[in-house]
Amino acid sequence: MKKVAIVQSNYIPWKGYFDLIAAVDEFILYDDMQFTRRDWRNRNRIKTPQGLHWLTMPVLVKGRYFQTIRETEVQPGDWAEVHWKSLRANYAKAAHFAGAAPMIEGLYQEQFTTLSALNRRFMEAICFYLGITTKLSASWDYELGEGKSERLADLCRQAGADVYISGPTARDYLDESVFADAGIGVEWFDYAGYPEYPQLWGPFEHGVSILDLIFNCGRDARRYMRHVK
Numbered sequence: 001m002k003k004v005a006i007v008q009s010n011y012i013p014w015k016g017y018f019d020l021i022a023a024v025d026e027f028i029l030y031d032d033m034q035f036t037r038r039d040w041r042n043r044n045r046i047k048t049p050q051g052l053h054w055l056t057m058p059v060l061v062k063g064r065y066f067q068t069i070r071e072t073e074v075q076p077g078d079w080a081e082v083h084w085k086s087l088r089a090n091y092a093k094a095a096h097f098a099g100a101a102p103m104i105e106g107l108y109q110e111q112f113t114t115l116s117a118l119n120r121r122f123m124e125a126i127c128f129y130l131g132i133t134t135k136l137s138a139s140w141d142y143e144l145g146e147g148k149s150e151r152l153a154d155l156c157r158q159a160g161a162d163v164y165i166s167g168p169t170a171r172d173y174l175d176e177s178v179f180a181d182a183g184i185g186v187e188w189f190d191y192a193g194y195p196e197y198p199q200l201w202g203p204f205e206h207g208v209s210i211l212d213l214i215f216n217c218g219r220d221a222r223r224y225m226r227h228v229k
Contacts, residue, residue, distance in 0.1 A: 004161035005189075006030045006139070006152055007117035008069055010040040011057055012126075013088040015225055016191040022227040023126060023189065024165050026135045028155060031069035031116040032144060037061065040113055041069055044209040047201040048090045052208070055083050061113055070140065072115040080108040087211065094200055096218030103129060104211065126210060130221060130228050149175040153182045165189050197224045 003024040009031050010017060020025045035041060043056035058075035061067075084105055091097045102166045102185035107125055116138075124136060142158045145151050156179070163185040168172060176186045196204045198216050213221045222228040 001162045002026070002160055003163045003165050003187075004156050004159050005165045006155055007167070008033055008041060009116055009123070010044065011042050011115075011119055012044045012055070012122055012144075012211055013040065014207055015194065015210050015213050017208055018123075018126065018130060018132065019191075019225045019227050020134075020165065020167070020189050021123075021134050022132045022225070022229075024134055026159050026161070028142075028159065029116070029120060029136065029138045032139045033069055035059075035061070035067050035069045035072045035115075041072075042118070043095060045207065046087065046090060046209055047199065047205060047212055048086075051202070053086070053090075053207065055086060055209070057083075057115065057118070061081050070114065070138075070200070074112050074115055075116060084108040087215075091200070091211075091215040094215040095198065096220075097215045099218050100214050101168070102130070102222045104214075126214070129214065129219070130225075131219075132228060147178075148173060148176040149180060153178045153184060157182050157185050163187055167191075194226070195224055197221075 004026045005020055005024045007029040007030055009029045042059050043054050045052045045054055058077060058079050060073045060075050087104065103125060107122055110121065120136065139155060142155055145154045152164065161184055164179055165187050167189055179186050192219065194206055197213060199212065200216065213224060
């Protein structure tokens, strides 16, 4: 029984995002959707002694009002150096920083033109580190139809899915009957109930980048996720 999830790419996403990847057989990056500002596509949070801090990747948006995530370009500049220095400054004392740092620093030294390509590269590297073997694909690998639920169901059909795994926020708009008509089941992913792990800087916070978990727990990070074996 093949399970598929279809989600927009995020920048260094939180642990729940990677747990969803691990829970399915194919994870389709849905970057043909419109880019939205002040969202998770190009930013995420880390912990610091002063509290939560946003790492925001600058992208070209001026005059590009309806561009998709796939079309969104990374703005040239020193943002990668700034992000890495911030990570190093705030996690150098974490138990597993030294072991994971070379991989993460290497990613920040690579060159990227588009947001989608950058997000996917980071995701692939982190999946490899965590031992997640799920197939990563993109919505443009398939033909795209019309209609919000219809398009998702058709992507699932083309991917050979038996079950579509969706995040809980989609309950507000997803038409499950469209999937039923296509012979595809729908299951809802539950992000609740993750255990706490050793973490620096004040009260525990679940909603931070996966890098927080990796730097603090290393390859034992999977112990704090439900679907990463």
